[in-house]
Amino acid sequence: MTLLTEATDVFAAAETGGRCLVAFAAKRQPLARGVFGTDQARRLKTILQALQADGWLMSVRAMFEPNASAEPYVFDTGFAHDADMVGAFEAPSLSAALAGTVRLEQAGWARRFATEWLLGPREFSTVQGRGAQTDHSWGFLALWEWNDAWSAATKAERRAYDEECDIAFKGDVALGINIAGRHRLDWASCWHHAGLWEAPSLNSVDVAMQGHEAAADFKFTTSRHYVGRLRPLADFIEPDAD
Amino acid sequence: MSECIWIHYARPRPHWYGLDAATQTAHEKTWATAADASLAAGGSRLGRYHIRGQQDFETVEIWRFPSAEAAFEHWSALTAAAYGELNAFANNVGLSIEGSP
Numbered sequence: 001m002t003l004l005t006e007a008t009d010v011f012a013a014a015e016t017g018g019r020c021l022v023a024f025a026a027k028r029q030p031l032a033r034g035v036f037g038t039d040q041a042r043r044l045k046t047i048l049q050a051l052q053a054d055g056w057l058m059s060v061r062a063m064f065e066p067n068a069s070a071e072p073y074v075f076d077t078g079f080a081h082d083a084d085m086v087g088a089f090e091a092p093s094l095s096a097a098l099a100g101t102v103r104l105e106q107a108g109w110a111r112r113f114a115t116e117w118l119l120g121p122r123e124f125s126t127v128q129g130r131g132a133q134t135d136h137s138w139g140f141l142a143l144w145e146w147n148d149a150w151s152a153a154t155k156a157e158r159r160a161y162d163e164e165c166d167i168a169f170k171g172d173v174a175l176g177i178n179i180a181g182r183h184r185l186d187w188a189s190c191w192h193h194a195g196l197w198e199a200p201s202l203n204s205v206d207v208a209m210q211g212h213e214a215a216a217d218f219k220f221t222t223s224r225h226y227v228g229r230l231r232p233l234a235d236f237i238e239p240d241a242d
Numbered sequence: 243m244s245e246c247i248w249i250h251y252a253r254p255r256p257h258w259y260g261l262d263a264a265t266q267t268a269h270e271k272t273w274a275t276a277a278d279a280s281l282a283a284g285g286s287r288l289g290r291y292h293i294r295g296q297q298d299f300e301t302v303e304i305w306r307f308p309s310a311e312a313a314f315e316h317w318s319a320l321t322a323a324a325y326g327e328l329n330a331f332a333n334n335v336g337l338s339i340e341g342s343p
Contacts, residue, residue, distance in 0.1 A: 018311070053288050093311070093330065095244065095309050095310045095311060097310070098244075098269060098336075098337055099337065102337055119335075148256055148257070152255070160331070186326065186331070186333065187317040188313075190325075190331070190332035237279075
């Protein structure tokens with residue numbers, strides 16, 4: 001696979017083995033009683049377990065530690081966003097990713113959530129934040145596209161831009177933020193890339209964003225950002241109380 | 243692996259219009275070569291249609307590919323040939339609905 005942009009000091013090209021990110025931004029839909037009941041919730045949990053048995057990773061954490069936790073985890077974003085949760089799985093292949101989203105939708109996910117699925121292969125390897133392993137109870141999902149200005153820039157201008165952004169990414173890592181590499185979305189989205197972070201606090205994400213603004217990150221990109229609190233996916237697929 | 247549909251919306255980026263005709267033709271030839279390779283690999287192009295009247299993209303192009311991987315390979319070949327740098331785009335991929343005609 002040709003990388004959309006080259007590796008940098010912070011980011012190394014990844015050997016993907018064909019694996020595929022399955023990221024999502026989902027909003028719980030208001031439903032009449034019984035539309036999403038215990039039966040749908042049970043079916044959905046069964047499919048999630050089956051996907052894991054098929055080699056899926058079920059959280060951003062698992063991208064750093066594949067054996068860390070079997071339980072699917074997402075980020076609770078409803079306090080700040082239109083989406084109630086964002087999250088990411090990793091499937092063994094692009095085909096498996098696409099088929100898996102259909103299986104989930106048909107098992108009841110489509111009743112519970114209105115979802116933007118974002119699929120694509122890994123380009124860069126994970127980057128571990130500096131410092132002691134702390135409680136990374138916050139998450140961050142960045143979706144971005146290279147804008148017309150980037151597209152019209154010369155190769156040298158883009159390289160200089162990458163080097164400047166790398167200063168900001170080094171700042172992120174120094175804040176203890178874990179960066180789950182970079183994934184390519186452009187084959188099946190209007191977004192070109194996804195970036196997923198585990199962060200120690202909301203404040204650390206905010207400070208990091210100030211660093212990216214100082215590095216003029218956004219002169220060449222149009223982006224959408226989500227921040228959220230780590231939470232089990234199971235909390236979002238419980239049926240509404242009667 | 244299952245056959246999938248791939249829907250590609252595009253419009254030229256502003257700096258495309260500043261290229262001379264020979265350079266534009268050379269790019270289009272490269273992209274056509276990539277499309278031919280995808281056809282030879284089992285993809286089929288249903289067509290390319292003008293849609294500027296209804297939205298901000300200029301064209302929509304629809305392909306069938308033998309797999310999601312084949313769709314990605316097609317797109318990857320185009321982007322490696324500067325297609326995405328000269329065209330704004332949005333893409334969709336989808337599996338056929340079981341039992342649909």
